[in-house]
Amino acid sequence: MNxxxxxSSHSAARRYRGxxxxxxTGLLHIGHARxxxxxxxxxxxxxxxxxxxxxxxxxxxSRPEFxxxxxxxxxxxxxxWSEGPDCGGAYGPYSQSERRQHYLEAWRRLREGxxxxxxxxxxxxxxQSASAPNDADDEPVYPGTCxxxxxxxxxxxxxxxxxxxxxxxxxxxxxxxxxxxxxxxxAGTDFGDFLxxxxxxxxxxxxxxxxxxxxxxxxxxxxxxxxxxSTARQLLLMRALAQAGLGYAAPDYFHCALVxxxxxxxxxxxxxxxxxxxxxxxxxxxxxxxxxxxxxxGWPQ
Numbered sequence: 473m474n475x476x477x478x479x480s481s482h483s484a485a486r487r488y489r490g491x492x493x494x495x496x497t498g499l500l501h502i503g504h505a506r507x508x509x510x511x512x513x514x515x516x517x518x519x520x521x522x523x524x525x526x527x528x529x530x531x532x533x534s535r536p537e538f539x540x541x542x543x544x545x546x547x548x549x550x551x552x553w554s555e556g557p558d559c560g561g562a563y564g565p566y567s568q569s570e571r572r573q574h575y576l577e578a579w580r581r582l583r584e585g586x587x588x589x590x591x592x593x594x595x596x597x598x599x600q601s602a603s604a605p606n607d608a609d610d611e612p613v614y615p616g617t618c619x620x621x622x623x624x625x626x627x628x629x630x631x632x633x634x635x636x637x638x639x640x641x642x643x644x645x646x647x648x649x650x651x652x653x654x655x656x657x658x659a660g661t662d663f664g665d666f667l668x669x670x671x672x673x674x675x676x677x678x679x680x681x682x683x684x685x686x687x688x689x690x691x692x693x694x695x696x697x698x699x700x701x702s703t704a705r706q707l708l709l710m711r712a713l714a715q716a717g718l719g720y721a722a723p724d725y726f727h728c729a730l731v732x733x734x735x736x737x738x739x740x741x742x743x744x745x746x747x748x749x750x751x752x753x754x755x756x757x758x759x760x761x762x763x764x765x766x767x768x769x770g771w772p773q
Contacts, residue, residue, distance in 0.1 A: 486691045488520025492546065492553060493681070493695075495527040495604070496538035499747035500545050503696070503731035506765035510728055511694035512551045523688055524556030526567040527604075529680055534569070545748040549758045555688075563688040568680055571687075575675040578683045579630050579668065581716035582637070582709075588668065590633035591618040604677050604695075605702060613664035631673035636665040637709060645704035650726040652697065657704040666705055678702065682709045686720040697727040731768045 492508050494500060500508075515522040524543070528534035543558055555561025565571060582588045593614070605611060614636065627633065641660030648654050657663065668679040681702075685693060693703075703725055710720040751761055 487689075488515065488518035489523065489689050489691045490515040490518075490520060490694060491523040491525055491685070491688065491690050492551070493525045493527050494542045494546075495529075495533075496535055496542055497530065497533040498538060499749045500542050501731075501748065502746045502751065502761060502765045502768065505549055505748055505761050506731050506769055507694065507696055507728050508546060508551055509549065509762050509765070510726075512553075514692065514694055514726065518692075520691070521555065522551075522553040523561070523563070523690070524553040524558070524566065525684060525688070526557045526569075527677075527680070528567055528569045529674060529677065531569070531674065539567075541749060545752070548752055549748065549761065568675075568684065571680075571684065572675075574683050574687055575669075575680055576630070578679060578713060578718065579635065579675070581718055582668070582712055583624060583627065583635075585712065585716040586624075587638055587712045587716070588635050589618060589621050589624055589638060589665075590627060591621075591636045591665075591667075592634065593617050604681075604699060610701060611663065611666055613661070614666070616665065619665065630669040632671055633669075634667055634671045635669040637668050637678070637705075637712070639663065639665055639705075639708060645707055647703060647707060647722075647725065649700070649703075650692070650724055652700075652727055655700055655703075657701055659704070659708065663701055663705060668709070678705050678709060682706045682713070682720065685723055686710070686713075686718075690723050692724040692726060694726045694728065696730050698730060700727055703727075729769045731765055 490511050492511055494504060494508070512522055524546070526539055526542075528539060539557075543556075553559070555563060555566065557564075557566040560566075579588070618636070619638065639659040643659045644656050645659060646654065646656035666678055667676045669675055684690075707722060710722050713720045748761060752758075756764075
């Protein structure tokens with residue numbers, strides 16, 4: 473069985489660059505507070521730079537009022553960043569809706585390298601693909617219905633079709649998480665061919681995150697443990713893009729325990745009662761929010 477692995481030892485020589493990457497599709501909740509606080513503290517501990525990226529890929533769900541709220545709420549928590557949509561920087565623009573050309577170039581390289589194919593299946597997958605997946609709504613393993621299409625070369629633009637990345641079935645994708653230790657997933661079994669571009673001409677989460685982390689020279693990604701499987705997918709994308717001539721280097725990964733409610737349910741943006749905005753409007757201090765989030769992350773899963 474083939475194996476692709478991530479060796480993080482090269483990262484020690486790199487300048488530390490971390491990132492916060494919220495999506496403006498609702499108010500940030502206490503789980504976001506926990507993850508973004510950890511990301512900010514790791515940047516401080518490593519004497520590095522913290523970047524804010526507005527992941528507003530999905531035009532149907534992203535709202536400017538939520539983008540403003542996430543910046544206000546993160547600043548209220550005491551989190552500070554050096555680059556972002558509100559303050560600029562050398563690696564902008566910092567909103568994904570303004571970075572289309574970066575994604576198009578990656579799509580073209582992957583298509584030309586034979587890593588992608590057009591797909592007409594699964595509206596459910598299409599609806600989810602612009603947002604970060606999690607354990608509850610992760611893409612089902614694709615059965616390969618459109619895998620043998622012969623018309624890939626006919627497409628010069630991605631619009632009008634769903635585009636999937638062809639995973640190497642049977643290959644183990646292994647990496648060492650800085651928080652959770654060694655992890656590995658089997659391509660074709662734990663996950664299948666995944667979406668990188670939607671038929672309504674919107675890049676999918678997996679592709680956009682890989683492209684942006686590379687372009688912004690992110691050295692460490694801090695995010696929730698529900699995205700562990702996405703890390704395996706993204707490592708395959710990075711390897712393919714490197715083979716296609718873009719030279720993408722993998723960052724280190726630090727996956728945080730999820731914050732759950734007292735029933736063990738994963739928090740969602742629709743739960744306004746646990747949004748940062750609701751808690752601050754009800755008199756809770758930033759310190760108390762961070763403390764509460766840490767306590768909830770330790771609850772039984």
